[in-house]
Amino acid sequence: MTPSSSLSRRAVLAGGAGAVAVASAAARAAAAPAHEPFQHGVASGDPLPRAVVLWTRVTPTVGATPGSGRGPRVTVTWEVATDRRFRDVVRRGRVRTGPARDHTVKVDATRLRADTAYFYRFTVRGETSPVGRTRTAPARSSSPDRLRFGVVSCANLQAGWFSAYRHLAARDDLQAVIHLGDYLYEYGPGEYGYGRANTDVRPHAPAHEIVSLADYRQRHAQYKTDPDLRALHARHPFIVTWDDHEVTNDQWRDGAENHQPEEGDYAARKAAAHRAYDEWMPVRMSGTAATGDGTQLFRTLRFGGLAELSMLDLRSHRDQQAATPAPSPVPSPAGGRDGTITGRAQLDWLKQRLRRGGPQWKLVGNPVMIAPVTFAQVPHDLVDPVNDVAGLLPRDGAPYNVDQWDGYTTDRRELFTHIRDQGVRDVVFLTGDIHSGWACDLPYDAATYPLGDSAGVELVCTSVTSNNLKDITGTPARTSSLAVEAVIQTNNRHIKYLNFDDHGYSVLDVTPERVQMDWYVIGDRADRNAGSSWSTSWATRSGTNKVEAVSQPVGGA
Amino acid sequence: MVESPRDSRACGAFERGRHEIRTGRRTLLAAGAAGVAISSLPGAALAATAPTRKRAYVLVLDGCRPDEITPTLMPRTSALRDGGLNHPRATSLPVMETIPNHVMMMSGVRPDRSGVPANSILDRTTGEVRDMDRESDIQVRTIIERLNRNGLTTGTVLSKEYLYGVFGGRATHRWEPAPIVPVSGHAPDVFTMEAALAMVQEHDPHLVFVNLGDIDRLGHSDLTGPLGLKAARQAALASTDVQVGRFVDLLKSSGRWEDSMLVVLADHSMDWSLPHQLIHLSPVLALDPLLGGNVTIADNGGADLLYWTGDPTRLDAAVARMIALSSAVPGVLSAHDPRVTPSLRTGPLGGDVIVYAQAGWRFSDPDQYSNPIPGNHGHPATSPIPFFLAGGHRRVLGRTTSSRRAATVDVAPTVADFFGVGAPRGGYDGRSRLTR
Numbered sequence: 004m005t006p007s008s009s010l011s012r013r014a015v016l017a018g019g020a021g022a023v024a025v026a027s028a029a030a031r032a033a034a035a036p037a038h039e040p041f042q043h044g045v046a047s048g049d050p051l052p053r054a055v056v057l058w059t060r061v062t063p064t065v066g067a068t069p070g071s072g073r074g075p076r077v078t079v080t081w082e083v084a085t086d087r088r089f090r091d092v093v094r095r096g097r098v099r100t101g102p103a104r105d106h107t108v109k110v111d112a113t114r115l116r117a118d119t120a121y122f123y124r125f126t127v128r129g130e131t132s133p134v135g136r137t138r139t140a141p142a143r144s145s146s147p148d149r150l151r152f153g154v155v156s157c158a159n160l161q162a163g164w165f166s167a168y169r170h171l172a173a174r175d176d177l178q179a180v181i182h183l184g185d186y187l188y189e190y191g192p193g194e195y196g197y198g199r200a201n202t203d204v205r206p207h208a209p210a211h212e213i214v215s216l217a218d219y220r221q222r223h224a225q226y227k228t229d230p231d232l233r234a235l236h237a238r239h240p241f242i243v244t245w246d247d248h249e250v251t252n253d254q255w256r257d258g259a260e261n262h263q264p265e266e267g268d269y270a271a272r273k274a275a276a277h278r279a280y281d282e283w284m285p286v287r288m289s290g291t292a293a294t295g296d297g298t299q300l301f302r303t304l305r306f307g308g309l310a311e312l313s314m315l316d317l318r319s320h321r322d323q324q325a326a327t328p329a330p331s332p333v334p335s336p337a338g339g340r341d342g343t344i345t346g347r348a349q350l351d352w353l354k355q356r357l358r359r360g361g362p363q364w365k366l367v368g369n370p371v372m373i374a375p376v377t378f379a380q381v382p383h384d385l386v387d388p389v390n391d392v393a394g395l396l397p398r399d400g401a402p403y404n405v406d407q408w409d410g411y412t413t414d415r416r417e418l419f420t421h422i423r424d425q426g427v428r429d430v431v432f433l434t435g436d437i438h439s440g441w442a443c444d445l446p447y448d449a450a451t452y453p454l455g456d457s458a459g460v461e462l463v464c465t466s467v468t469s470n471n472l473k474d475i476t477g478t479p480a481r482t483s484s485l486a487v488e489a490v491i492q493t494n495n496r497h498i499k500y501l502n503f504d505d506h507g508y509s510v511l512d513v514t515p516e517r518v519q520m521d522w523y524v525i526g527d528r529a530d531r532n533a534g535s536s537w538s539t540s541w542a543t544r545s546g547t548n549k550v551e552a553v554s555q556p557v558g559g560a
Numbered sequence: 561m562v563e564s565p566r567d568s569r570a571c572g573a574f575e576r577g578r579h580e581i582r583t584g585r586r587t588l589l590a591a592g593a594a595g596v597a598i599s600s601l602p603g604a605a606l607a608a609t610a611p612t613r614k615r616a617y618v619l620v621l622d623g624c625r626p627d628e629i630t631p632t633l634m635p636r637t638s639a640l641r642d643g644g645l646n647h648p649r650a651t652s653l654p655v656m657e658t659i660p661n662h663v664m665m666m667s668g669v670r671p672d673r674s675g676v677p678a679n680s681i682l683d684r685t686t687g688e689v690r691d692m693d694r695e696s697d698i699q700v701r702t703i704i705e706r707l708n709r710n711g712l713t714t715g716t717v718l719s720k721e722y723l724y725g726v727f728g729g730r731a732t733h734r735w736e737p738a739p740i741v742p743v744s745g746h747a748p749d750v751f752t753m754e755a756a757l758a759m760v761q762e763h764d765p766h767l768v769f770v771n772l773g774d775i776d777r778l779g780h781s782d783l784t785g786p787l788g789l790k791a792a793r794q795a796a797l798a799s800t801d802v803q804v805g806r807f808v809d810l811l812k813s814s815g816r817w818e819d820s821m822l823v824v825l826a827d828h829s830m831d832w833s834l835p836h837q838l839i840h841l842s843p844v845l846a847l848d849p850l851l852g853g854n855v856t857i858a859d860n861g862g863a864d865l866l867y868w869t870g871d872p873t874r875l876d877a878a879v880a881r882m883i884a885l886s887s888a889v890p891g892v893l894s895a896h897d898p899r900v901t902p903s904l905r906t907g908p909l910g911g912d913v914i915v916y917a918q919a920g921w922r923f924s925d926p927d928q929y930s931n932p933i934p935g936n937h938g939h940p941a942t943s944p945i946p947f948f949l950a951g952g953h954r955r956v957l958g959r960t961t962s963s964r965r966a967a968t969v970d971v972a973p974t975v976a977d978f979f980g981v982g983a984p985r986g987g988y989d990g991r992s993r994l995t996r
């Protein structure tokens with residue numbers, strides 16, 4: 004999809020009352036060049052107390068399209084101010100970009116003040132970008148009373164409009180947006196769309212499955228022209244991790260379900276996907292905003308004494324998922340052993356983050372579900388549709404999801420044992436991937452629960468657009484899914500809330516007393532202007548390691 | 561009875577207390593209506609004229625886990641917590657046992673300064689493993705004496721014999737516990753609370769320090785604990801909650817509430833182990849050529865303290881060997897040399913190596929019959945504790961939850977801050993939880 008001409012550089016500045024036009028751009032309208040140099044918006048991310056990553060992509064010439072490798076090297080100026088009119092500019096810098104990095108710009112704006120809202124913009128060849136807003140994290144030694152985040156995952160552009168992003172962009176009360184992965188999808192048109200018929204509400208560009216570096220760059224560029232995603236990026240800093248589709252479906256360390264030999268070397272494809280991600284996302288990889296210096300994505304962001312957010316990478320280091328080798332109906336991991344989902348280094352790092360010292364709430368950005376879930380008693384005729392959402396094995400017997408932590412139980416056992424042995428409290432896993440909303444306790448022994456203790460809780464946000472159970476069965480919402488939900492909850496007593504039908508976003512509110520997630524659902528994904536409504540809220544009180552229903556959402560929308 | 565220190569140490573703490581009364585060092589004063597016996601320091605009545613209406617009450621729910629204080633199981637305690645300043649991150653400190661944490665509460669300093677690192681230690685002067693239940697075991701001045709020296713009065717209502725022993729005759733007023741459950745060595749909460757109420761009504765000390773022992777005692781012995789059922793434990797929680805309610809009711813009905821600060825906390829948490837999850841260190845150590853016959857173990861539930869009793873010049877080699885061998889035993893979480901793990905701060909009495917159990921395991925040395933009780937603490941899994949301030953005094957923040965860390969060692973500085981009586985030389989190791 005090409006950039007809409009309606010998205011001029013009178014671009015979106017999400018303000019308190021919603022989108023506001025930037026006057027300064029209009030003032031220079033007479034001198035406007037033949038094309039728009041900031042076609043992909045602005046973004047910020049990974050807020051620290053004194054620094055935040057700023058991002059944009061410039062299109063200095065008409066031919067310098069994403070993935071083209073064409074266009075001149077240019078110098079881009081960036082500015083950070085405390086006011087939207089940039090009278091009080093506190094930081095300013097210049098950075099070179101060019102075709103080698105697909106004309107993306109990513110800088111770490113440092114020496115900022117903690118817990119402060121800032122405005123930022125870029126300038127190239129006399130043209131100024133839309134203005135973005137961001138916020139630094141609270142000081143390390145501070146004790147915030149409250150933190151509030153947007154939480155999203157699984158935004159398939161072909162499956163519909165990103166109304167969830169638009170509604171989050173309209174909120175003024177967020178510290179940041181946590182994106183738990185599947186920020187984009189690799190498929191070509193017709194391969195994975197809206198509903199049972201896989202209708203493309205909007206076709207992907209390029210018009211085929213993305214494999215090469217140029218492909219991944221173009222796909223990132225297409226997503227960043229979406230008006231709702233642009234608005235959200237411009238309004239709040241993002242804290243991102245990837246799941247599988249940022250490379251390809253069900254990826255693991257050395258391969259993926261959706262990678263075939265004729266698509267070339269998997270390692271090369273993965274490297275291309277990671278490079279494009281590093282170029283196009285406002286994230287510090289391997290600890291820096293520089294691109295090409297490493298692709299380690301797991302990292303920690305601290306918010307004073309109240310919370311710490313550890314973002315996991317559960318794709319780059321994992322062993323292959325279990326399979327069902329004929330004729331055995333029993334799934335067996337590749338190599339005949341229970342593999343790792345985190346890799347040794349990441350698991351050791353995570354155990355160090357989950358400690359009694361340090362901040363109170365240990366939030367974990369967790370791309371795939373960690374709560375044990377047996378789908379054993381799901382009605383047989385519904386196993387296939389559930390399988391489409393959740394990827395279950397075996398096809399007969401007692402199925403479980405081999406792509407999430409259930410397929411890697413040794414790592415989960417080590418992690419939960421660590422939490423229990425060290426007396427760690429207030430661990431909250433924030434999860435995406437499964438296109439459905441869940442609130443779960445995390446029992447040490449699911450078989451006897453609620454007897455026995457819980458290691459923490461898991462709150463799962465639903466998808467922005469990607470298909471869920473009702474879309475796959477083709478049935479109306481709250482019909483066939485109800486039976487599946489009831490059966491799963493009956494057989495998994497630690498799962499307190501489950502909604503397999505809705506799309507939307509979540510808001511996470513953190514106070515010393517409790518962590519609460521509010522689930523918001525949107526109307527039809529095919530409706531560009533779909534509304535949003537509050538669905539349910541669940542919370543965990545500090546020290547309890549359990550979720551409980553809450554009667555109303557926190558303020559804001 | 562012969563009046564020599566040696567002999568008085570040879571008998572139990574309660575017997576030593578009775579000896580103090582017989583010899584006139586404490587006076588047995590008017591028993592309350594319920595027949596409660598309270599002994600007092602001579603001249604106590606004079607001190608009670610101090611010009612402050614402030615009162616501080618420290619209620620220890622021995623062995624209570626923070627997640628057990630729920631509106632359904634413990635409605636009164638839960639409401640008290642929700643109305644006060646809650647510290648959900650609070651912890652017990654090493655070793656996560658009753659005596660050292662009660663001493664930390666009252667002294668405000670860690671065991672390397674107070675001299676009380678564990679319930680059970682090797683006393684190198686006698687070569688015996690013994691409980692730290694002697695008044696002389698606490699080597700620093702506690703908040704109790706600090707208040708007394710400032711003209712304020714204090715009271716202890718301690719349900720466990722060894723706590724009664726270690727705090728000894730420090731307080732202005734002391735409950736002489738009765739009746740005592742023979743095996744557990746503690747007084748049931750209903751009697752303990754009867755004594756606390758009588759002490760407040762009859763003597764009205766500025767500080768009262770109360771230990772309610774039922775939750776801990778019924779946790780230790782609850783055979784349904786490892787199965788997650790905790791039947792006896794839950795009954796204890798419910799009944800102790802009633803006792804907490806009685807105390808609050810007295811403060812409110814007698815008009816003391818507006819002048820009062822309550823500190824409600826536990827000394828440690830509780831973990832349950834299945835009968836097959838036992839850790840035996842002594843057979844492993846005994847077989848080692850260096851360590852065999854030269855190591856003494858002081859058993860502290862989920863923590864074993866190992867003492868090197870061989871050639872002092874070989875201590876470093878012995879410590880390294882004890883850590884290596886212990887770490888390999890199934891069920892062991894970790895083994896530490898306190899000299900190089902400064903956060904432990906257990907001091908020289910706390911052993912040369914501290915070995916912790918994993919959750920769901922317990923030490924039983926030398927064999928499986930040595931430690932029959934399923935409920936257990938002392939290891940890191942049992943460090944989270946409830947800890948909150950309540951009461952009507954204006955310095956107690958209401959309906960607030962703090963994300964700051966808190967610990968048992970914070971109690972004395974909080975009480976000192978409340979009464980404005982200052983800190984010991986070298987300062988407190990804990991911090992006041994009152995707002996400035």
